[in-house]
Amino acid sequence: MSMEARKVHVGAVGLSQLPKKMKRPREEVGSHQLTAFQPTPSRRQHQNARQQLPIWRQKTYVVETVRRHASVVLVGETGSGKSTQVPQFLLDAGFCAGIVEAQGSTPSPIRARKLIACTQPRRVAAITVAGRVAEEMGCALGQAVGYAVRFDDKTGPRTVIKYMTDGVLLREAMTDPLLTRYAVIILDEAHERSLQTDILFGLIRRAQRERKDLRVVVMSATLDVEVFRRFFETGGRKEEKALIKRHGENGKHEKGMLSREGQASTVGVVRIEGRQYGVEVYYCEEAQEDSIDAACLAVLQIHESEPLPGDILVFLSGQEDIEALAELLSESAGTDTSIGKTGLCMEICPLYSALAPEEQAKAFHPPKGPAKSTRKVILATNIAETSVTINGIRHVVDTGWVKVRRYVPSTGLDSLKVTQIARAQAQQRTGRAGREAPGKCYRLFTESAFERLDAVPQPEIQRVNLTQVVLQLLAMGLDDPQHFDYLSPPSATALARAFETLLALGCIAEGGLSPGGNVDGTRIVIPEKDDRQAVEAQADQKPSGPAKSRPVITPHGRRVASLPLDPVYAHFVLRASELGCIFEALTAVSMLSAENVLYMPSPHGGPDAAEQRNRATTAHRALAAYDGDVPTLVHIYERWVAAKKGNRWCWDHFVNARAMKKADEVREQLLLLVRRLGLDPSQSCGNERQIFLRSLAAGLFLNVARRQPATSPALGKYCYKMLANGREAAIHPSSVLHARNPAPQCVVFTEVLTTSRPYIRGVSIVDPADLQELVPQFFGRA
Numbered sequence: 149m150s151m152e153a154r155k156v157h158v159g160a161v162g163l164s165q166l167p168k169k170m171k172r173p174r175e176e177v178g179s180h181q182l183t184a185f186q187p188t189p190s191r192r193q194h195q196n197a198r199q200q201l202p203i204w205r206q207k208t209y210v211v212e213t214v215r216r217h218a219s220v221v222l223v224g225e226t227g228s229g230k231s232t233q234v235p236q237f238l239l240d241a242g243f244c245a246g247i248v249e250a251q252g253s254t255p256s257p258i259r260a261r262k263l264i265a266c267t268q269p270r271r272v273a274a275i276t277v278a279g280r281v282a283e284e285m286g287c288a289l290g291q292a293v294g295y296a297v298r299f300d301d302k303t304g305p306r307t308v309i310k311y312m313t314d315g316v317l318l319r320e321a322m323t324d325p326l327l328t329r330y331a332v333i334i335l336d337e338a339h340e341r342s343l344q345t346d347i348l349f350g351l352i353r354r355a356q357r358e359r360k361d362l363r364v365v366v367m368s369a370t371l372d373v374e375v376f377r378r379f380f381e382t383g384g385r386k387e388e389k390a391l392i393k394r395h396g397e398n399g400k401h402e403k404g405m406l407s408r409e410g411q412a413s414t415v416g417v418v419r420i421e422g423r424q425y426g427v428e429v430y431y432c433e434e435a436q437e438d439s440i441d442a443a444c445l446a447v448l449q450i451h452e453s454e455p456l457p458g459d460i461l462v463f464l465s466g467q468e469d470i471e472a473l474a475e476l477l478s479e480s481a482g483t484d485t486s487i488g489k490t491g492l493c494m495e496i497c498p499l500y501s502a503l504a505p506e507e508q509a510k511a512f513h514p515p516k517g518p519a520k521s522t523r524k525v526i527l528a529t530n531i532a533e534t535s536v537t538i539n540g541i542r543h544v545v546d547t548g549w550v551k552v553r554r555y556v557p558s559t560g561l562d563s564l565k566v567t568q569i570a571r572a573q574a575q576q577r578t579g580r581a582g583r584e585a586p587g588k589c590y591r592l593f594t595e596s597a598f599e600r601l602d603a604v605p606q607p608e609i610q611r612v613n614l615t616q617v618v619l620q621l622l623a624m625g626l627d628d629p630q631h632f633d634y635l636s637p638p639s640a641t642a643l644a645r646a647f648e649t650l651l652a653l654g655c656i657a658e659g660g661l662s663p664g665g666n667v668d669g670t671r672i673v674i675p676e677k678d679d680r681q682a683v684e685a686q687a688d689q690k691p692s693g694p695a696k697s698r699p700v701i702t703p704h705g706r707r708v709a710s711l712p713l714d715p716v717y718a719h720f721v722l723r724a725s726e727l728g729c730i731f732e733a734l735t736a737v738s739m740l741s742a743e744n745v746l747y748m749p750s751p752h753g754g755p756d757a758a759e760q761r762n763r764a765t766t767a768h769r770a771l772a773a774y775d776g777d778v779p780t781l782v783h784i785y786e787r788w789v790a791a792k793k794g795n796r797w798c799w800d801h802f803v804n805a806r807a808m809k810k811a812d813e814v815r816e817q818l819l820l821l822v823r824r825l826g827l828d829p830s831q832s833c834g835n836e837r838q839i840f841l842r843s844l845a846a847g848l849f850l851n852v853a854r855r856q857p858a859t860s861p862a863l864g865k866y867c868y869k870m871l872a873n874g875r876e877a878a879i880h881p882s883s884v885l886h887a888r889n890p891a892p893q894c895v896v897f898t899e900v901l902t903t904s905r906p907y908i909r910g911v912s913i914v915d916p917a918d919l920q921e922l923v924p925q926f927f928g929r930a
Contacts, residue, residue, distance in 0.1 A: 211241045220418060236285065245261065265312060266336055270313070295311040325354070372603065439469075460526070460544075494523055501529070511524070546577045555611060609634065653715055712817075772884040851870075852870070866891065895912060
């Protein structure tokens with residue numbers, strides 16, 4: 149739709165059509181997560197603030213419930229204080245005091261401190277909440293309170309409260325399945341149902357069978373209490389099925405649940421009532437044809453009619469929608485001129501993960517203009533739902549859409565599609581309007597549409613690649629991942645694909661699976677020319693499904709599992725070591741882990757925005773390596789190191805300095821890990837880049853694509869056919885190989901995404917002869 153057409157449509161959708169006003173006094177509100185831009189008050193002020201939180205009034209009840217029950221489900225509204233206060237309550241109540249068995253000449257058991265773990269699905273939440281609790285306890289971060297996220301551990305011998313991502317705790321369980329270091333494990337934000345959290349449910353439940361002292365607290369603002377209660381009360385999936393059979397599918401029985409009257413149960417349930425401020429919810433009276441147009445008009449009318457203070461937060465599906473809405477608002481209102489009866493100025497602040505940190509910071513800073521006459525309008529993805537706190541929000545505009553990554557096991561492809569949110573997500577978004585004062589939320593869909601939404605998002609375990617999780621379970625000694633105690637079992641096809649990928653990488657053996665070749669043991673044929681029939685024959689292969697006998701993890705699989713990387717990339721590092729270029733391989737995977745290394749200035753960054761974007765394009769082109777995206781990342785890192793890792797170099801070349809520092813930290817951690825495997829991380833191919841490309845072929849052989857005529861008009865005249873599944877895709881426009889003339893004939897890629905059409909990203913040139921030499925069991929010649 150053209151911009152003019154959008155404007156015409158905007159005029160046809162008035163806020164007068166939106167409200168059917170509906171007050172929901174218990175909607176999602178308030179949280180005291182901190183951002184890095186807030187001042188640090190004194191400890192006394194912190195104590196006063198703690199006592200004002202809704203959860204403070206139920207401190208004794210929370211502690212006693214955890215003391216009486218091995219498992220507790222705690223539901224507390226956003227802003228209740230559960231994430232920061234529950235660990236402190238349990239610490240004060242003495243839960244960290246543990247007994248360690250006598251050792252050596254010690255005549256009797258000795259007392260020692262155990263830890264309280266609190267997991268978060270996102271690293272930003274683990275770090276910021278840990279910082280807040282450290283301030284409240286009056287200690288330096290890393291002392292009594294610390295955090296651990298992938299490649300960043302800020303804990304010490306005195307740490308007793310440890311915030312961490314769920315993935316970090318999952319890796320700890322690989323070497324300590326009983327999680328003996330911990331007295332209490334708190335699984336926060338459980339409603340998000342991240343992949344790692346779902347696996348932790350099963351692992352912790354298994355640990356509780358052996359450790360009667362282990363306590364687990366499952367926390368969330370929006371939670372299906374019965375699902376989690378049944379899981380921990382029955383001890384797993386088989387017992388749960390029997391319970392459902394006895395009590396009905398809806399599971400509405402309350403037998404055994406703990407109440408305030410003191411009924412006993414193996415699982416306690418705590419509900420934290422109370423909120424800080426109310427939020428009024430408005431719905432559209434009819435469905436909106438274009439959510440961007442509707443959002444534009446809603447923002448303009450709120451800006452005209454509502455006084456300050458009161459910034460606006462708009463939830464959109466992704467970067468493209470944010471940029472489109474920003475352009476509409478800029479044209480309609482301007483960023484430096486007053487509008488409407490209020491005479492207020494509007495400052496537009498995009499917020500999405502690919503944005504450079506300094507651009508993201510604008511959403512958290514006070515407006516550039518006078519505070520009394522400038523309103524910020526933050527255009528955000530779901531990054532603003534739970535992970536970060538933005539002060540000053542009084543109005544939320546919710547389009548009702550989110551971009552979700554889904555893995556299709558039958559094809560091995562990831563797709564990134566815009567889908568409707570769940571009701572739980574809508575409630576979280578609404579709560580952003582009531583953190584500091586009464587607020588309003590404008591849902592750009594009808595109330596009946598809201599009622600038809602799924603209650604909660606689909607668990608991640610049912611929509612992502614399971615290869616790494618299956619390998620981790622095997623490394624823990626759980627030799628039957630197909631029958632693990634999953635809270636929500638994944639599909640048999642997804643498990644089959646995971647086993648087949650591990651088999652192809654040499655991480656597992658035996659178990660009734662084919663000992664080599666493609667997913668069912670056949671070889672991938674690389675034709676001399678564009679032999680369409682030979683390649684299309686690969687697409688007809690079907691996943692064979694999990695084997696009846698159990699797979700066995702190989703020594704190579706254990707080495708792969710010891711590295712905190714996707715198995716494909718860990719395999720790549722190990723193969724690069726064999727070929728003599730592990731130095732470059734470590735750089736490559738470290739840079740791949742640091743997203744958004746290159747950044748493009750916002751088109752709404754001021755009068756010189758166009759010039760800045762042209763400069764960025766020129767700078768990025770100068771950094772590009774001829775052989776593709778992965779060699780480009782290695783080249784950028786080497787240039788950065790040569791410039792003494794300076795921020796000025798990053799600024800001049802439009803490189804994300806924070807991403808480079810993160811990549812450097814990741815690389816340092818990987819250096820230690822590969823040394824523990826007995827490898828020499830200094831092995832380098834130097835200027836012989838062909839050796840590095842050979843390592844890419846050997847390591848990423850499952851991600852090979854060959855150029856040939858396209859069958860789909862949407863892909864143009866030519867496309868790249870993935871040899872593992874026969875699917876077609878185009879090289880992503882962000883790739884240095886996009887529109888290359890002459891186009892490369894054979895490539896490997898790091899990622900497949902499906903948006904408007906399928907794309908391969910992280911593309912690098914490889915020689916088909918290298919594939920035939922280095923992976924002969926998979927590649928032959930037609």
